Amino acid sequence: MLPRDLLRNEPDLVRAALAARGQEGALVDRFLALDGERRALLVAHEERKRERNEASREIGRLKAAGSDAAAAIAAVAALKSAIEADEARLAGVEEELAGVELALPNLPHESVPRGRDESANRVEAVVGDPPRFPFRPQAHWDLGPALGILDFERGAKVAGARFTAYFGAGARLERALVNFMLELHTSEHGYTEVLPPFVVNRDSLVGTGQLPKFEQDLFHLEGYPYYLVPTAEVPVTNLHRDEILEESALPVRYCAYTPCFRSEAGSHGRDVRGLIRQHQFNKVELVHLATPETSYDELEAMTRHAGRVLELLGLPYRVVSLSTGDLGFAAAKTYDLEVWLPGQEAYREISSCSNCGDFQARRASLRYRPADGGKPRLLHSLNGSGLAVGRTLIAVLENYQQEDGSIAIPEVLRPYLGGLERIGPGR
């Protein structure tokens, strides 16, 4: 959500920010109308309630004194019905207002490159060189099945399209990557590991911004008020929903492994081969909660922490600052990490690190008490992949493939695989 004061006082600024995202400003006008209506109703309504409260106190006094209060009670009847009518109107306006507020996306940070789509994204850094192969490198969807470690057909059989079964060294490699990432972030980067629920309720999804707008992207458990997590960002960021943290406890830095479940509605036909776009994938997520003064430093730190995973794995990548038109709903600024995939001869997203500013904090009521003891202030929340595990496995397979179709295991992963140095045919 955006601050109401900002919408009231600087609507043009918000319209301009929406335009930079490629959106119309109609919601701003709707907000202004509803907000004005709400305040007018509220003033009248609260005045009537004040009168009623006063009258009720008087009735109490009369009764206590043993007098007859019947006349006084009769006099309040009109007030009572007016209050009930007000309440209904006010509830209607507030419901619609909440809908508008929850539908407005975050404002892009001033440092974000302006542009209508990903073509305006800015490459901030390129790390490592794409490997040169003395043979034609294969894609992971050929390498994996040939080695017997990825089975797309059987994944589809037991669940459906966009589900995959891992076998043998493939399953072990995925697990090794999860452990390697968690170990790096907890032991070297100072994160606190969290193992959250893999399902969440509606309040949590509203808190981080997936609801009410993006219901169609989620898997909902029929008959239960639960959704499968689309990312650990949801349960982890909501851990401190409706809380006030002490400033001395900041910044909070959590890392969490979870599977992620996404319906991928609207992406039919895109990335249909291989592991790139699955309904279920594993991810190690990073979440920071910080003061407004430090959140952009935190974003740089988080992005470095995610990049460090790729560096230690020896995978070439680049850092991209998303343009205003490519930014996610809740993000004020986002860096994508894109890993080089030889099978596609392209950089593909493997991490997305965002500072959401106070946008999620306002929805989820994430606050902190300043060290000087002043009023609670909204936190800034950040989240980033550190990293998407399935896509990391793709990158390892494709970048470390040998001419015979086997896979060399990156040095840093070998301790997690019992010293395994290479994945050859035969699982």
Add this chain to the structure above:
RNA sequence: GGAGACGUGGCCGAGCGGCUGAAGGCGGCGGUUUGCUAAACCGUUAUACGGGCUCAAACCUGUAUCGAGGGUUCGAAUCCCUCCGUCUCCGCCA
């Protein structure tokens, strides 16, 4: 799944349907006293949304909030209903 108990402020804990935003205690903050520390004493101590004043804040004021949502009532922390959560016992279960 069956039976029962309970959800009050940062914490503990009172609260006959009316003057209870809520006693008391602890903790926190400010102060007095005091070689220092401690103790004692005095005061203070929620949040949200509006209105007034203001450049803004402070401040003044209203409404709401005693798990959540409905209901009864002139009036609900107190009565009724539903839901959520916690605890105990039985059953089942990894």
